[in-house]
Structure formats: C-alpha cells, structure tokens
Amino acid sequence: MTHADAVSAIRSLLPGIAGGVLERERERALPRAQVKALTLAGLGRLRIPREDGGEGLGWVELAELLVELAEADSNLPQIFRGHIAFVEHLLAAPPSEHRQAWIDRIVGGDLVGNAWSETGGVALGTNATRATRAADGGWSVTGKKFYTTGSIFADWIDATVDADGTAATALIRTGQPGVRVDDDWDGFGQPVTGTGTAEFTDASVDEADLGAFADRFRYQTAVYQLVLLTVLAGIASATRRDAADAVAARTRTYSHGNATRTQHDPQVLQTIGEIDATAFTARALVNEVARAVQLAADTARDPDGAAHRDAVVAAEFASARAQVVLSQSVPAAATRLFDTLGASAISASRSLDRHWRNARAVASHNPWLFKARQLGDLTVNGTVPDFVWSIGVAAPAG
Template identity: 35%
Template sequence: MTTSTLPAKDSFSQGSTDLDRSRAVAPLTIKSDVEALEAARRFAESIAGEAVARDRERRLPHAEIEAFTATGLWGITVPPSHGGAGVSHVTLAEVVAIVSEADPSIGQIPQNHYCLVDAVRLIGDARQQAFFFAEVLAGKRIGNAVSETGTPTSKAMHTRIARDADGSWRLNGRKAYSTGALFAHWVPVAATDDAGRQWLAYVPRDSAGLHVIDDWDGFGQRTTASGTVLADNVRVDALHVLPRDRLFSPPTIHGPFAQLLHAAIDLGIARAALRDLHAWLTQKARPWADSGVTRASDDPLTLSKVGALVVRLHAAEALLTRGALLLDAARECPETGAQGVTAASIAVAEAKILTTELALDAATALIEFGGSQSALRSHALDRHWRNARVHTVHDPVRWKYHAVGSHWLNGAEPARHASL
C-alpha cells in the first residue's frame, strides 16, 4: 500500500488578540518540490499522534496551524517570479494528501488558502500580485468566505459589495462553511455588486465589522472550524478587491485546481483508513469462524475485498497524478486555452470520483473487517468514515460522472465553476 511515509465555542471579531496580523509566523523558505514533500512528511509525523484527541474533543488546531505555517508549505504555490517555489500540481496534491492522511481537518484548512492565492495569480493585477504574494511568503494565511446558505443554489449569493465615493468598497452579508477563516489573516469574501458582477474582497481578519464565528458542528472534519462569517458595512481597500467573474470566463484552471485539492484530501482519508485496516487485520481482528484459517489476514473473502481496495487506491493515485499533470500543462501552456482547461477539468473529475468512493468504501471496510472491537469509541476508527462523508458532500460525484460521460459522448464542455 502506498502511504505518505456544536454550539459556538470560540467567536473572534474585530479587536481579537487571538490572531495578531503583525505577528504572523516567519516561515521557512521552500525552494523546490523535493523540499516541499520532505517538509510535508515531517509536519504530518508531528501532528498524527494527537489527531484522535483533536477529533474527539473538538480541539481546534491553533498551535498546529502556526507550526504548519512555519514549515513554509503555505507559500509553495507563489510563483518563482515573486519569490516562491511555484511547485507542480503533482507535488501540491501529494503535500495535501500527506497532511490529510495524518489529520484531514488540518489538511483541509489551507485548501482555500491555496485556491485564493492562485486566484491572485489568475485575476490579480501586478500591484495585487506583488502585495498578496509578499504577504503569503511572510506567513500570512488566507481564509475563505464564499458559500452561503438560504440561497436557491450553492452558487447563488446575497452578499453585496458597493463602491464608496473615495474609491474603496463596502461589504455586507453572511457567509457559511468558511473553512480557514478562523485561522486566517485575510478573509476573501465573495460578493455581488448592484450590476450583478461578482467580486472577491480580501478583508483583513481584524477589520471593523467583520466577525468570524466558530459555529461549525459537523459530525466529521470537526476541527476545520468551517463556520460563519458576518460582514457588517466592512470597508475594503480597492487594492484588495479582485474581479471574481474573471476566474471562470474565459476559462481558467481555477475550478479543477480547487477540485484537485479536494481529491487529495479524500486520498489522504482513504490512505489513513487503509493504514488502520492493515493494522487491524494483521494485529487485532479475528477470522470468521467458517473461513478455516487462524488469522484474519488469511481469510479468503477478506483478501479479495482488500485486494480490490488496494487496486482502487493505486488507480486513484494514478488518476490524481494524471489530473495534476494536465493542470501543470494548462498552467505552463496557457495558449491551449479552453481545450487545456477542459482536459484538466475532466481528468480531475475522474480522480475526484475515485478518491471520494475509495475514502468511503475503505472507511466502511475498516469497521466491517475489524469486527465488533473496531466499533468501540475508544479506538475512534469511525472518524475516517465521518471525515470522508462530510468532506465528500462538497461536490457530488453524480454530477462528475455526468460531466465525464457528456464530454466523452458529446464533446460537451464542463461547467465553469469551483466545483468542477
């Protein structure tokens, strides 16, 4: 098997001392893909031991996120032209999978950071790129306040932004599922102006009128703090506002980039479940009485299903790499235009299908073959299924099957948004 070697408890708003933007962690400088992978393995090893306790107690990983930032891994997507490593998508996906195998909540927290750093690369002007890339390399984290509840669909929004007479902007609205915002120095808020145009306002976390509320009570991914963000007449400097509609028209890699990271998180969950399955079958589980064997690891029906899971693991890893390579190609050769973006989108959709289904099935098999003991809360093996089920509802695979089939049969272009 391939491995990577509630009610609100906290509420922070303007004036909070829990996150001082002037005291951001001074991170190490990562210069290559090799260094990034080595740093990810070291960090994953440092956080794995307390993953069960963090999940059980819903202990938010403030110290762990500071240590994560200090590794330099949050800056690895900054382009070399601005002092970053500009790692490949193959490396980025593996970094996320390695950390997510150790603790998928911590693995998910920088997902939006990476996406919104790449948004600066895609749609920011020269001044915005210089400013935000420098912020990231200095250890500043970027969160997320994009999704809303109570709208007709998950892509609709009520949050509004309007220009002031002095050229700045004013922001008002309520956001949900704001993964990363509680730990962030910058909180990008998606909003619509009176003309219907969409914008991304990168708001300092300590801004007057911005409130980040830890009211996330999901049964999985419990410590992502994916709660609510409220914007009450928040003033935003014009330098910090980017045209969000340009992320998707003309087509860019923003959608498949986001999906690649989600697939990598699911791969990490699957690896963790299979790691524990290996340990249980070789060390703790008993064979079924009718099997005629003395070890659970020799049970012929167990071997058949485990073999199928291992094959699917390797297939998922291969498809994730394939999708990442096509993203690399689309990024490095933008002249391919919509064709290159489409190829990456479909390939990443295929990877997301496999990683989603593998994470769920591996987590279920762990309990099935682990036997009655594996269901005891003291072992916390249920966390893999809970994490997989909660995380994989982000982007339903039924629509990814549709996109793949429609493209293969009819040459249809995939939807252009952050979920495909």
C-alpha cells in the same frame, strides 16, 4: 532552502500531526497549532516561484504532499484549500504592483480563507453579501457566508460579493471589528476544518482588493476539486494503514473463519487488498489530475489562447472523472475496513469510523452525480458546460 528542504520540513511535522488527530476530532478542537506550524514551514508559499521567495513546486509535487498531509489529518489540506486556490489566482494573473504585494504577503506567512457560499434563500447565481462604496474611496462589505473553510485560521478572507450589481471577489482582513468568524460547523465529517459562518458588518476592503469575479483564473474549479481529491486519497491511505495494522495485531479469530490468525485469513486478506487497490487508484488519479492542472497553469499567461482553453477543459474533466470514481470508492473502502475486524472495531475510542465520515463529507462537495451527467453529455454530445458551480434558490420554470 531547496524544494526538497521545504517539503522535508513539512513532512517532518506529519508524525506529530497524526499523533493528535483522534483527540482533536473527538473533542472538535480546531488544529490552530498545526495550521500555524504548517504555515511557518512554508506550506502556503509552496507554489510561489523561487524568484519571488517561494518554493516553486509543481502541481504533481504539491498534490502528493497534500495526500500525505491528508493521511495524517484529512482536515488540514481542506483548511488550506481556499489559500491554495487564491495563490493560483495570483500566479495566473499578469504582473502588477497589486499582484506582487499579495505575493509578498503570502511569502511573509499570511493565510487566506474562503467565503463563497451564501446562507438562506438567496437566488441561484447571486450574492446577498454586498460591497458598497465607502467614504474613504474603498469598499464596505456586509453579509453572511457559510462553508467558510479555513477562514477562522486566516489573516484574510477571499469572499464573493455583489458590487453595484456585478459579481466580484473581495479580500477582507479578518482582524477588523466588522468581521466575525464562528466555528459553528456541525457536520459529522471533517469536523475541525472550521467550516462555519463568516459575518461581515461594514467590513473595510481596499479599492485594489475588490475585483470582478469574471477575472478569476479559469481553471479554479479544477484546483478546488483537486485539493478535495487529495483529501480523499489521503483518507484511503489512512484506511489502508489502520486496517492493515489492526489485522496484523489481532490475536482473536472466529470459529467460522479460515485461519487460526486473522492475518492469515484469505477472505480478510482479500478485503485488505481491495482497500489497498483503492488507495493506489486514488493516488494515481490525483497524479493525473495534477498533471492536467499543471498544463492549465503553464498556459495561463495567454488566457484567451487555444492552448489554455483546451487545457482548462482537460483539467476540469479530469478532476470530474476522478471525483466520480473516488467519491464512491473511498467511502466504500472505509466501510470495508470493518469487514476485516470484529465488533471491537466499532469502539468509539478507536475512531475508525472517522475515515468513512470524513470521506463522505468530502464527497458531498459539488455532488458527483451531476459531474457524471456532464461527463456523459460530453461523451455522447460533445457538450462542454460552465465550470463555475453555485447554489441557491432557483426561479420557477417559466
């Protein structure tokens, strides 16, 4: 199978995926069949090199495909977000038996979820989820995580833990008795991403599958954010599509409008044009961020080299700039859709509000206003911040 064959196999699924998205979102029905079909088609192994059994796609190609998938169903790229980042961690790591074993699992169809965020009053920058030594020489994990996007569909969960006072990551198999993942996500947007609670009770982890968090690949925040940017770009494209289709089909017009058919009303056409410009800009920004991430990936084998350090900084700030722009412009475009139509557009049966709800939910990750402040600090003072984000209860000043 060539790159084109692999991408074509996934693209062939998109019409069917798009056809059921309204029903899935209205009923909050998890897209289990769609995730399975995409996994079987090879979405999870697209970045794995061909010599290892994958497709060897570059980031620009992968990002464009994720935008198309998000246009069909914005929930799906976000479901694969943790998996995509874990695969990138493997690709950036030096060769080893452990790395190869995980590449073989990914090529074989295993899916990896994500569980990094703690619940409750955990101190900022720490993990209440603990990994302790087990009698068999491995590790035992106990704790609770939220925002575990993708984990309810996954064979493994990539979780952050505290291991004897050290920040670490553990790869936890989901099929064991000590793992429970609930679909208790109640967000008004991205409703079927399975972004719920994962609870671990003495869950078993192999010795080789627990590693220091400091050893994670250094451009991971840019990768996580790039996937969300592809979701926003896909939502912008879907908004443009639905707005244009609805205007073209509309036969009623207003007495105070500018034409006998809405499709010829210059004010409506201007609004459609503004939505179109947002969708175009979103794709262009995704492309630029993907190019920056690709450079970070290309230099990752020398993680301490100047070329990689510079590429990581460039990728992180590229993703931040795009996030600042798209977190505002895409929800705004999704709102402008309603300016092109009448009150019938707010019918729940049409679910046109889902574009704003989903865009607003995605834009809430790692709030853009803090990224904008960091960009300002870079521009004025040349400050490069820590790119790893966390959330929790901060200690009082002083």
